[in-house]
Amino acid sequence: MTDVRQAITEEQWQRARLIWDYHQMGHDLAPVDVAIGLGSHDLGVATTSAGLYRAGLFQVLVFTGGNSPTTRARFPRGEAVHFREHALELGVPDSAILVEPNAANTGENITLSRELLAANGIRPKTVLLVSKPYMERRSFATARRLWPEVEFLCASEPLELDDYRKSIGDERLVLDMLVGDLQRVIEYPKLGFAIAQEVPEDVHEAYESLVRDGFTSRVIGSGRSSS
CATH class of the missing domain: 3.40.50.620 (HUPs)
Structure with missing residues (x-):
């Protein structure tokens, strides 16, 4: 487990960027109702x-x-x-x-x-x-x-991960949130809450690595909201 006082490593940020990019759909916007x-x-x-x-x-x-x-x-x-x-x-x-x-x-x-x-x-x-x-x-x-x-x-909001983490001001929280949302993408279809989404292997590996490193305050069962 990563100590909460320990600096986040560049390898961890690289894994976080994979997850960040995956979370964004990349839709071309058009007029809607x-x-x-x-x-x-x-x-x-x-x-x-x-x-x-x-x-x-x-x-x-x-x-x-x-x-x-x-x-x-x-x-x-x-x-x-x-x-x-x-x-x-x-x-x-x-x-x-x-x-x-x-x-x-x-x-x-x-x-x-x-x-x-x-x-x-x-x-x-x-x-x-x-x-x-x-x-x-x-x-x-x-x-x-x-x-x-x-x-x-x-x-x-069109932000890169580095800009977003600065805007939030709590870098560890940002990684916790990325991990928590990806867990929901993976688990919620099994519960009937969402449709299934394909998760690329490198994204899944990045997720598992960050979970092992302790970025888990937002995962289901951590005591946080599962919304």
């Missing part, structure tokens, strides 16, 4: 959503998310509420935003957003999911499982 900004600790989701709205990719934007132990201090009124406020500051009109303030995990992000849209008479055929950079693949796999008739695209 609706965008859903998935709640998290990362305000970049709201910033990116606002930019894509101004670029004309959609006319309706849902922000979804309540609170979790990792976001309650930063977003005390709830993730979706704070994301909406940030998007308003960036020029998105209030009339374009719907707020879903209760979701506690990614599955609820999708199902409750779908219900909110339906309640407003909106039944989209195409949806853009805006998430943290390392959450694109998991959000895609979850949405395809829960809303299979919709075509999904994924987007996130």
